[in-house]
Amino acid sequence: MQFDSISDFFNMGGYAFFVWLAYGATAVMLALLVISSNSSFKKMKQQIAQRQKRETKLRQAAQLQRTLELEHDQQEQQAEKNNSKEVLS
Amino acid sequence: MWKWLHPYANPEVTYHFTGKILPWFVALTVITLSTGLVWALLFAPADYQQGDSFRIFYIHVPAASLSMGIYVGMAVAAFCSLIWQLKLADASAAAMAPVGAVFTAIALLTGSAWGKPMWGTWWIWDARLTSELILLFLYLGVIALHNAFEDKNLAGRAASILTLVGVINIPIIKYSVEWWNTLHQGSTVSKLGKPSMTIDMLWPFIFCFLGFALLVTTIICIRFRTEILARNSIRPWVRNLVILENK
Numbered sequence: 001m002q003f004d005s006i007s008d009f010f011n012m013g014g015y016a017f018f019v020w021l022a023y024g025a026t027a028v029m030l031a032l033l034v035i036s037s038n039s040s041f042k043k044m045k046q047q048i049a050q051r052q053k054r055e056t057k058l059r060q061a062a063q064l065q066r067t068l069e070l071e072h073d074q075q076e077q078q079a080e081k082n083n084s085k086e087v088l089s
Numbered sequence: 090m091w092k093w094l095h096p097y098a099n100p101e102v103t104y105h106f107t108g109k110i111l112p113w114f115v116a117l118t119v120i121t122l123s124t125g126l127v128w129a130l131l132f133a134p135a136d137y138q139q140g141d142s143f144r145i146f147y148i149h150v151p152a153a154s155l156s157m158g159i160y161v162g163m164a165v166a167a168f169c170s171l172i173w174q175l176k177l178a179d180a181s182a183a184a185m186a187p188v189g190a191v192f193t194a195i196a197l198l199t200g201s202a203w204g205k206p207m208w209g210t211w212w213i214w215d216a217r218l219t220s221e222l223i224l225l226f227l228y229l230g231v232i233a234l235h236n237a238f239e240d241k242n243l244a245g246r247a248a249s250i251l252t253l254v255g256v257i258n259i260p261i262i263k264y265s266v267e268w269w270n271t272l273h274q275g276s277t278v279s280k281l282g283k284p285s286m287t288i289d290m291l292w293p294f295i296f297c298f299l300g301f302a303l304l305v306t307t308i309i310c311i312r313f314r315t316e317i318l319a320r321n322s323i324r325p326w327v328r329n330l331v332i333l334e335n336k
């Protein structure tokens with residue numbers, strides 16, 4: 001141990017400001033880098049999951065629309081048939 | 090060797106492999122870095138001329154040499170991605186750039202905080218300091234290019250070219266203290282044969298250097314996996330992965 005007391009340690013032989021500035025700035029920058037790297041990894045996964053959800057929703061909507069249109073067409077055809085029958089009779 | 094390396098060109102294999110080794114890197118980083126920093130701050134002897142301000146050395150030198158090391162790694166990846174069109178090389182270069190930029194900034198800042206008490210100035214336009222500042226701008230340029238295009242392949246190509254042009258700066262930084270008269274001192278550690286440090290200053294340095302190097306590896310690993318996901322988001326394996334994790 002190079003220092004006699006805690007206050008001696010924080011004093012850094014008179015260079016406290018510079019030493020703690022260097023160590024503190026490094027700690028802050030590295031912490032920010034680690035946190036942002038981790039959160040962007042998680043965000044990327046969430047983004048992909050969301051896009052996937054949107055795609056399935058769109059696909060289901062398209063499917064629904066197709067079946068509705070089909071039913072609509074069938075109804076129209078039925079109506080036309082009925083019409084033509086009426087004209088004939 | 091090619092047979093052994095070949096599967097790692099597959100993003101899925103690499104994604105899972107890096108996921109497996111990541112916790113080991115985290116553990117090793119915590120052990121070596123905390124050992125190194127405690128040793129450097131509490132147990133290493135003070136310098137006979139510089140007193141305790143010398144303890145900045147334990148961050149400054151690893152950060153500076155890693156800032157150059159990461160650049161060389163990025164340049165190798167850029168070369169591979171330009172010549173062999175390796176998509177993973179592109180992803181790894183994109184993962185390395187921000188980490189390198191942060192370490193360059195740390196080297197500059199700690200250098201500044203060391204320069205003020207020792208040289209009497211925060212900053213001087215001397216060869217070593219200026220070339221290191223240019224390295225920071227090169228990193229920022231590479232990051233900007235990676236984000237400038239919607240198409241990741243195009244962005245990767247542009248960034249790779251800038252990276253390779255910027256390699257010229259690395260020997261300039263390395264030898265600036267020998268080629269020009271500068272305020273910056275010459276190297277203390279890498280003198281082969283007789284390092285000009287006592288052994289009880291050298292050991293904490295070795296731990297600090299290893300610790301920072303492992304930290305770099307860990308962060309690049311995390312960012313690399315993010316880049317892999319970003320570039321493969323429509324592939325079935327990524328879809329399955331995301332579905333499995335959201336259950």
